[in-house]
Amino acid sequence: MVAMETLVSLCKRRGFVFQSSEIYGGTGSCWDYGPLGVELKNKIKRAWWRDFVQRRPDMVGLDASILMHSMVWKASGHVDHFTDPMVDCRECRHRFRADQLAETPWVHYCPATKGNKFTIPPGEACTHCGASRTLCPDCGKGELTPPRQFNLMFKTFMGPVEEDASVTYLRPETAQGIFVNFDNVLQSMRRKLPFGIGQIGKAFRNEITPGNFIFRTREFEQMEIEYFVNPHETVEGRPADEYWHDRWIEDSLAWFRRYGIQPDNLRLHEHDRDELAHYAKRTADVQYRFPIGWSELMGIANRTDFDLKQHAKWSGKALTYFDDERKEHVVPYVIEPSAGVDRALLAFLADAYREEEVRGEKRVVLRFHPELAPVSVAVLPLLKKRDDIVRTAHAIRDGLSRDLTAVYDDTAAIGRLYRRQDEVGTPYCVTVDVQTVGDTDKGEAADGKVTIRDRDSMEQIRVEVSRLGQVIGDLLGGTAWAEVAAAAGRS
Ligand code: GAP
Numbered sequence: 001m002v003a004m005e006t007l008v009s010l011c012k013r014r015g016f017v018f019q020s021s022e023i024y025g026g027t028g029s030c031w032d033y034g035p036l037g038v039e040l041k042n043k044i045k046r047a048w049w050r051d052f053v054q055r056r057p058d059m060v061g062l063d064a065s066i067l068m069h070s071m072v073w074k075a076s077g078h079v080d081h082f083t084d085p086m087v088d089c090r091e092c093r094h095r096f097r098a099d100q101l102a103e104t105p106w107v108h109y110c111p112a113t114k115g116n117k118f119t120i121p122p123g124e125a126c127t128h129c130g131a132s133r134t135l136c137p138d139c140g141k142g143e144l145t146p147p148r149q150f151n152l153m154f155k156t157f158m159g160p161v162e163e164d165a166s167v168t169y170l171r172p173e174t175a176q177g178i179f180v181n182f183d184n185v186l187q188s189m190r191r192k193l194p195f196g197i198g199q200i201g202k203a204f205r206n207e208i209t210p211g212n213f214i215f216r217t218r219e220f221e222q223m224e225i226e227y228f229v230n231p232h233e234t235v236e237g238r239p240a241d242e243y244w245h246d247r248w249i250e251d252s253l254a255w256f257r258r259y260g261i262q263p264d265n266l267r268l269h270e271h272d273r274d275e276l277a278h279y280a281k282r283t284a285d286v287q288y289r290f291p292i293g294w295s296e297l298m299g300i301a302n303r304t305d306f307d308l309k310q311h312a313k314w315s316g317k318a319l320t321y322f323d324d325e326r327k328e329h330v331v332p333y334v335i336e337p338s339a340g341v342d343r344a345l346l347a348f349l350a351d352a353y354r355e356e357e358v359r360g361e362k363r364v365v366l367r368f369h370p371e372l373a374p375v376s377v378a379v380l381p382l383l384k385k386r387d388d389i390v391r392t393a394h395a396i397r398d399g400l401s402r403d404l405t406a407v408y409d410d411t412a413a414i415g416r417l418y419r420r421q422d423e424v425g426t427p428y429c430v431t432v433d434v435q436t437v438g439d440t441d442k443g444e445a446a447d448g449k450v451t452i453r454d455r456d457s458m459e460q461i462r463v464e465v466s467r468l469g470q471v472i473g474d475l476l477g478g479t480a481w482a483e484v485a486a487a488a489g490r491s
Helices: 004-013 035-054 070-075 098-103 175-179 182-189 240-258 306-315 341-352 387-400 414-423 465-476 481-490
Strands: 017-019 031-033 059-061 083-088 095-097 106-110 116-120 148-151 155-157 167-169 195-204 219-229 266-270 282-290 293-304 321-323 328-330 333-340 353-358 361-366 377-381 406-408 428-432 449-454 460-464
Touching: 004 017, 004 341, 004 353, 031 035, 035 059, 035 195, 035 219, 035 240, 035 341, 070 167, 070 306, 083 098, 095 098, 175 195, 175 219, 175 306, 175 333, 219 240, 219 341, 240 266, 240 282, 240 293, 240 333, 266 293, 282 341, 293 306, 293 341, 306 333, 333 341, 341 353, 361 414, 377 387, 377 414, 387 406, 387 428, 387 465, 414 428, 428 465, 449 465, 460 465, 460 481, 465 481
Parallel strands: 059 195, 377 406, 377 428
Antiparallel strands: 017 031, 083 095, 083 148, 106 116, 155 167, 195 219, 219 333, 266 282, 282 293, 293 333, 321 328, 353 361, 428 449, 449 460
8 A cells, every 4th residue: 555645745745635835834624626636626526416416316415614503503402412522732832632642643751761762553562561651652751641521523703793693603514404395395306205405514623633635624524425315214124214324325436436435445344333423323434545545535424313303393384295105294314424525525536646667666656436537638749849730739628628638748858758757647538640641741641540548558550630539538437448449450
């Protein structure tokens, strides 16, 4: 698995992710997506939206506001319970999550070795003196304060007056915007259970220990679905909520595999009783083998009827569904597949990263799924001194860019241009050369063909410019390179 530092450095160098406000020294845990990062992020979101919202007859979309009525957060339990236990070092003032201390490496000045400094792996004792960690893991000197509960929501004020009555919060999850709109969607779209509402949007959490690049940040994006089911129904002999929970787990895993994540790097983690939120009947996390180890990529929870009942209680509005068959009002159960966009991006990036040896040289290549690659096609002129070649290359790029992300580059020799595109995961390069446009001085006629180079095999084929859009479209749509190459050979 690629090291996190390698990814961070590639992301900065090639315009994927920059540290936020870097010229002022950066802000803790905030990141900006650069020209290629924003393309990758948009393509991940577009694929998710298309597959889970547009293509499914049982799904609709929503875009709720980030600022909501403060009562939403009281009803949802976030004001009272969305907390992490925090401890501070009395010496260096560093802050830690009390429940993560056992997973943190710790600095130790060992009395058995004349006070030598060691960094000891998480949870282990010093092999020289046998001591376990009691002091600050960072400085190894300070006592830690007793744990205090710290609310993770960002507080703000609605309107010009900073008073208690105008306090509200930046949403810490997109889910609540869906719950409070349940009845609006039900009525306006005339839905029957089961159906789901999908939403993509920003969420904010004042994390005590953000870090690991874009893995845990204070501002991030979520792709969430609340899937409402009738708890009185059965599907294939099982309670509907349990059946749909399993279906969403399978569909979520399949989605990541479909866009190229290697199956061995995905696994399921079932929450045990201690981990389970008080409202959840069952939660399973999809974990990915990140450079920092196996960690949560997304969660799929059965939230029961907790949220709708809470909002009904606090708002005084009925949030029920009329079951025509049983002639009764029911509060639906909710299955919630909830994924982080930034974590998905990190997983796709880490999974795509390869270092290969080609003719004795190292080649770095991001083997992105063609639909996710930030740049779909790069159009490259073989000779930038020839106006007709450059003009043709620009015209080809302009044509392709109507339907896909296409770039033009002539800032280096062709070999280097190919390597640069490999490093950002561009699946296809199109090269315009002398044969394409012909050479009147030498009396050579134009053949009207360009070379397409495949990122993964590095093989090349020649196709007519008139067929290029179709061929590239087929390749990006999933037609195998071998098939296209065979057809090009025949033409
Ligand atoms: N509505 C349910 C919910 O928010 P969660 O497990 O707290 O559940 C869902 O968050 C997903 O959001 C996580 O699996 C992760 O991908 C992403 N996420 C949560 N906190 C994050 C953070 N601080 N930085 C980046 N992504 C985060």
